[in-house]
Amino acid sequence: MSKKSSRISGFHTLSVADRVSKTLEFAGMSDEQDAAMFLNTGNLPADLADRLIENAVGTMNIPVGIATNMLIDGRDYLVPMATEESSVVAAVCNAGRQSYESGGFQTSMSGTCMIAQIQLVDITDPGNCRLSILERIEEIRAICNDCDPVLVKHGGGFRDLEVRIIESAHGPMVITHLIVDTRDAMGANAVNTMAETLAPHIESWTGGRVYLRILSNLADRRLARARCVWKADAIGGPDVRDGIVRAYEFALMDPYRAATHNKGIMNGVSAVVMATGNDTRAVEAGAHAYAARKGWYSSLSHWEVTASGDLAGSIELPMAVGLIGGATKLHPMARASLRIMDIQSAEQLARVIAAVGLAQNFSALKALATEGVQKGHMSLHSQNIALMAGAEGDEIAAVAQRLVDLGTVRIDVAEQELLKLRSKS
Numbered sequence: 121m122s123k124k125s126s127r128i129s130g131f132h133t134l135s136v137a138d139r140v141s142k143t144l145e146f147a148g149m150s151d152e153q154d155a156a157m158f159l160n161t162g163n164l165p166a167d168l169a170d171r172l173i174e175n176a177v178g179t180m181n182i183p184v185g186i187a188t189n190m191l192i193d194g195r196d197y198l199v200p201m202a203t204e205e206s207s208v209v210a211a212v213c214n215a216g217r218q219s220y221e222s223g224g225f226q227t228s229m230s231g232t233c234m235i236a237q238i239q240l241v242d243i244t245d246p247g248n249c250r251l252s253i254l255e256r257i258e259e260i261r262a263i264c265n266d267c268d269p270v271l272v273k274h275g276g277g278f279r280d281l282e283v284r285i286i287e288s289a290h291g292p293m294v295i296t297h298l299i300v301d302t303r304d305a306m307g308a309n310a311v312n313t314m315a316e317t318l319a320p321h322i323e324s325w326t327g328g329r330v331y332l333r334i335l336s337n338l339a340d341r342r343l344a345r346a347r348c349v350w351k352a353d354a355i356g357g358p359d360v361r362d363g364i365v366r367a368y369e370f371a372l373m374d375p376y377r378a379a380t381h382n383k384g385i386m387n388g389v390s391a392v393v394m395a396t397g398n399d400t401r402a403v404e405a406g407a408h409a410y411a412a413r414k415g416w417y418s419s420l421s422h423w424e425v426t427a428s429g430d431l432a433g434s435i436e437l438p439m440a441v442g443l444i445g446g447a448t449k450l451h452p453m454a455r456a457s458l459r460i461m462d463i464q465s466a467e468q469l470a471r472v473i474a475a476v477g478l479a480q481n482f483s484a485l486k487a488l489a490t491e492g493v494q495k496g497h498m499s500l501h502s503q504n505i506a507l508m509a510g511a512e513g514d515e516i517a518a519v520a521q522r523l524v525d526l527g528t529v530r531i532d533v534a535e536q537e538l539l540k541l542r543s544k545s
């Protein structure tokens with residue numbers, strides 16, 4: 121057998137179809153069905169996929185579900201969520217239903233500013249450098265705003281300057297933060313351009329050398345917040361309420377628990393971020409960095425009992441999402457998701473996402489503090505297992521139900537049950 125090489129010169133210049141042929145040939149997958157599967161790009165046309173990323177050969181379809189019952193700032197929302205995980209959408213619907221009568225979610229936002237960092241090294245007098253940068257704030261404002269007149273026209277642009285000194289193994293570094301209001305854009309490209317344009321000026325003002333010029337995903341000038349009160353009666357009484365608070369206290373103090381607690385929050389957050397074509401990694405990096413801001417990794421949410429004995433939940437996390445740029449404006453499903461929610465600004469979207477994160481957290485904690493997550497999760501998951509076992513059409517529901525009745529959601533059991541079902545018919 122001849123040795124396969126991944127050195128494929130000019131792969132990027134090929135058409136999507138030719139890239140698919142080359143890839144299948146490499147993998148020894150010559151089946152026409154395989155090629156057809158790659159070329160069926162669903163609701164993202166192949167030429168658009170090819171423009172969004174490099175070397176595109178297809179798309180990866182993920183289900184989009186609608187979270188119902190979400191009352192946010194007095195308005196009803198149907199929230200599109202893109203996720204491959206069962207129970208995630210149901211969790212938000214349930215949390216929304218149980219808070220609907222008590223007024224749903226209230227949200228707010230700290231602003232829409234992003235931070236770009238410029239790393240200056242090879243300096244002996246960091247204190248002096250710091251002030252020589254700070255005193256040029258008006259010059260810096262003009263340089264930054266000149267980079268993006270469109271952003272300025274939309275009410276955004278340079279807002280403030282921070283300069284920090286960080287000690288390193290190679291001596292002090294002076295880190296300049298450009299604080300830029302990016303309005304309805306996530307803003308990565310906008311602030312990166314400003315940082316790159318400003319870098320040579322900082323070198324000439326200080327005599328130092330600039331290395332990195334890039335945004336920070338710890339977008340703590342762009343915090344989305346949501347809060348909600350669940351009536352103790354509506355959620356199963358004081359035991360359930362107290363169980364949720366105890367679960368939160370565990371996550372507050374223990375990073376092993378906090379990682380899973382926050383993963384649940386991000387199940388909701390990332391699904392809406394994805395459905396609107398935003399950058400899931402940017403939001404996830406921001407959330408986890410923010411969760412560790414106290415010096416230890418902790419819960420993104422906060423749970424407490426109100427004076428009237430009800431359960432109050434709140435959440436605060438960086439939410440760098442936009443309506444302009446990246447895939448948000450280009451992906452047909454992202455555009456449809458924004459239309460379903462009638463989103464008019466990046467701030468409105470960020471606030472909805474924070475509410476979804478809190479809703480998700482409520483349902484996860486409630487399940488954990490009562491029956492455990494497996495009961496609810498497994499009844500949904502049983503359908504995936506039935507599918508994996510080869511069930512088709514009506515067989516899927518029948519096998520899934522058998523797995524739930526048996527209390528054993530396992531692939532081997534699903535295969536046995538499928539055989540039994542088929543032998544009967």
Ligand code: NAD
Nearest residue numbers: 270271274302303304305306307308309310399402445446
């Ligand atoms: P972009 O550059 O495509 O669009 C933003 C621009 O649109 C603004 O700079 C402005 O000129 C214009 N604009 C028009 N109307 C506007 C309005 N109402 N409000 C604000 N701006 C308006 O996109 P972006 O948001 O700068 O960058 C987002 C992309 O950058 C995402 O795809 C992200 O994945 C990617 N990215 C992320 C990182 C990171 O997170 N570390 C790094 C690099 C790139």
